Amino acid sequence: MKLSQIRYFIAIAELQHFGRAADLLRIAQPALSRQMKLLEDEIGVTLFERLPRGVRLTPAGEVFLTQLKPVEARIERAVAAARAAASGAEGQLSLGLIEVSAWSGIVPQTIQEFRQRFAGVELNLLAMSSGEQMAALRTGKLDASIIYNPQPEPGLTLAPLALHRLMLAVPAGDPMADRPTVRMADLAGAPLIGFRRASSPQMYDDVTAALTAAGHRGGFHSEMTNESDILALVNSGLGMAIVNENQRLRPPPAVRFIPVPDLDVRLRLCLVWPEGAPSPTRDRFIDLMLARRDPAAA
Incomplete structure (x- = not known):
């Protein structure tokens, strides 16, 4: 039985x-x-x-028509859903991100616009470290990722989105806390808390x-895996840290x-996605995000 025969019969x-059905x-x-003779022969009535x-x-x-009407409606819904999926208007999108990147700027703006324009898409946002995101991209567990300084x-495929500055985080009781700016030379000998290099190799090496170069020889007295843990130590008065400006x-x-005006290090925020099979839903998100990217980040 063909779908066309069902349409013809109804x-x-x-x-x-x-005659009127043929015209329609x-x-x-x-x-x-x-076609109707073939249909009758096939079902035997x-x-x-x-x-x-x-x-x-x-x-x-009469019975056949009663049973087919719900089927026709389901077929129409299935066709509409398939067309929506092919256009990227329906489906699922799993997106990894660094949490701090979603507090302002291009990331939350794009997510909000995507939700408004593609309400039929189930958008799954997963806050993960850079290393976890890269591993998930390789295995197909993520459709795309928003990562700082990916290799x-x-x-x-990597597409630069924006450049973010670094700032100095200090305990509120530190003598530097009330200063409007700090110079790199001021940090010589300061107790600094940093990242473990594996968490963000390029940021670690650049900082x-x-x-x-500014004369600091002490290294980091503590190294953590993420900025939330780093700031917890700063909040406890255990040292200072150079962190993403969005943390403020x-x-x-x-x-x-x-601010540290002479710290000439930037974090390059990038959108990363696997090459290969096309994904209309992912491609719609990529289009929206790349339309907002800062040309200076390229």
Whole structure:
């Protein structure tokens, strides 16, 4: 049984006339009659009683129509859903991100616009470390990721989005806390808390090189895996830290953030996704995000 035969049968049943159904369906009447004969032969019952003017359903045809109407509606919904999925308007999107990147700027703006324009898409947002995101991209567990300073890797596409500065986080009781700015030379000998290099290799190397050039020889007395843990130590008065400027948007109670004008290190925020099979839903998100990116980040 073909989908076209179901459509033909329902049209004839509702119009009670082969000729009018043929006109509606834009099919030659002999071809329509032949399809109905094939359908009757396949299911083994007579569906129509031929009349001098038109047709009417047999009892078997009445039952057949009653059963087919819900099927037709489901087919129409399935077709609409398939078309929406092909256009990216429906489906699922699993997006990894660094939490601090979503507090302002391009990330929350794009997510909000995507939700408004593609309400039929189930958007799953997963806050993960850079390393976790890269591993999830390789295994197909994420459709795309928003990561700072990702390293190029075969099979993955990287698109720079924005550049974020770094700031100094100091305990509220530190003598530096009330200063409007701090110079790199002021940090020589200061107790600094940093990242473990594996968590963000490029940021670690760039910050370490900048500190060394400014005369800081002490390294980091503590190294943590994420900025939330780093700021917890700063909040406890255990040292200072150089962190993403977005952290000032959610400051711990006993931490002050101070610009460091001569710290020439930037965090490059990138959108990363796997190459290969197309994903209409993911591609719609990529289009929206790239339309907002800062050209200076390239």
